[in-house]
Every structure is written in C-alpha cells, then in structure tokens.
Amino acid sequence: xxxxxxxxxxxxxxxxxxxxxxxxxxxxxxxxxxxxxxxxxxxxxxxxxxxxxxxxxxxxxxxxxxxxxxxxxxxxxxxxxxxxxxxxxxxxxxxxxxxxxxxxxxxxxxxxxxxxxxxxxxxxxxxxxxxxxxxxxxxxxxxxxxxxxxxxxxxxxxxxxxxxx
Numbered sequence: 318x319x320x321x322x323x324x325x326x327x328x329x330x331x332x333x334x335x336x337x338x339x340x341x342x343x344x345x346x347x348x349x350x351x352x353x354x355x356x357x358x359x360x361x362x363x364x365x366x367x368x369x370x371x372x373x374x375x376x377x378x379x380x381x382x383x384x385x386x387x388x389x390x391x392x393x394x395x396x397x398x399x400x401x402x403x404x405x406x407x408x409x410x411x412x413x414x415x416x417x418x419x420x421x422x423x424x425x426x427x428x429x430x431x432x433x434x435x436x437x438x439x440x441x442x443x444x445x446x447x448x449x450x451x452x453x454x455x456x457x458x459x460x461x462x463x464x465x466x467x468x469x470x471x472x473x474x475x476x477x478x479x480x481x482x
Contacts, residue, residue: 321367323351326379329478330471333379333448336367341394342375345446348467359398382448383478387415395449399440405429406440413454416480420458442466454481 322337331348336358343362346354355367381389397407409427413419419427425437441452447466453475457463465472476482 319362319365321362321365322373323355323367323369324371324373324376325351325369326376328379328383330467330474335375335379335393336362337373337375338362338396341396342446342449343396345395345449348471379448390449390451393449395446397444397446397450399443402428402430402433402436403440403443406437407444407446407450410441410444410450410452410455413451418454418456418476418481420456421463422458424455438463448475451475454479 319338321343324335324337326333326335328348332351333348334346334351334354335342336344336354344354344358358365375393378389378392399407405428406424409419409424412427421434421438421441422431424441425431425434428437430436438455441455442464444450444452447453453465453472455463462469462472462476473482
C-alpha cells in the first residue's frame with residue numbers, strides 16, 4: 318500500500334510544505350495551507366494516506382536554501398509528471414541557477430519551441446514543485462515580476478534572497 322508523508326519547514330516567507338512518496342517529492346507548495354497542497358495531488362495519489370512527520374532530512378535542505386546554500390535544493394529528489402513539452406519547460410526552469418533569471422521568451426527558446434512563449438508561461442503556472450523547480454526565476458520580458466502562485470511579494474522576496482534583483 319502506498320504511503321505519503323508531509324513535511325513542513327518554517328521559512329522567512331511562511332510555512333513551506335512538501336508531500337513525499339517513497340522516492341521523491343511529488344508536490345511542494347510554499348507559503349500556503351497544507352490542505353491546499355493535498356487538494357492538488359494528482360488523481361493517482363488522491364485518497365492515499367498522508368502521514369505528517371516533523372523530522373525529515375529534506376527540511377534541513379529547505380532551511381539551508383534560506384540560509385544561502387545555493388545547491389541545497391539540488392539535493393532533494395523530485396518527480397513531476399507532464400507532457401514532453403511540459404517536462405522540457407520544467408527542465409529548462411531547473412537549469413536556471415540560484416541568483417539568475419530568465420524571461421518567458423528565453424524559457425521557450427531553451428525548451429526547444431521559441432514560438433511557445435505563452436505556453437511556457439502557462440506551464441510555469443502548472444509547476445507543482447514550487448521552489449524545487451524554481452519558476453520564481455522566470456520574469457516577463459520587460460523585467461517585471463509577473464505572476465506567481467503565492468503572489469508577487471513572495472516571488473520578489475525569493476529573488477531578493479537569491480540576489481537576482
């Protein structure tokens with residue numbers, strides 16, 4: 318029987334939640350209620366028991382990130398399903414280094430479909446591994462913050478923390 322775990326790490330931006338299966342993080346959601354995250358689980362995981370744990374190694378990686386460790390998030394295994402293009406976009410986002418930013422146009426280019434700027438933006442919004450797949454590092458072409466699931470203030474806070482703005 319499949320079992321999931323939820324963990325919460327206190328951050329400067331509020332509680333950061335992750336839901337973990339046996340191998341990797343399947344959902345990460347910052348700065349909102351854990352119930353919201355559980356409601357966004359994929360169909361195959363809905364109804365699976367979620368055990369809350371207060372002591373998990375991934376919590377220290379999140380804390381390390383907020384203490385300036387540029388590679389802390391890289392140590393957290395993650396899994397996100399999607400179409401081939403979605404996977405390419407999420408991979409391109411994941412290749413943006415701590416402290417760097419890209420535009421949605423650059424993201425579409427890096428994903429192999431330069432004309433798909435709006436689609437790349439939509440796929441950013443579908444990212445269910447917030448922070449781990451750092452969609453906060455993608456800005457509008459004019460350099461403005463743009464949208465973010467948890468609001469522009471959180472996105473700006475993360476970018477300032479990373480020294481990107």
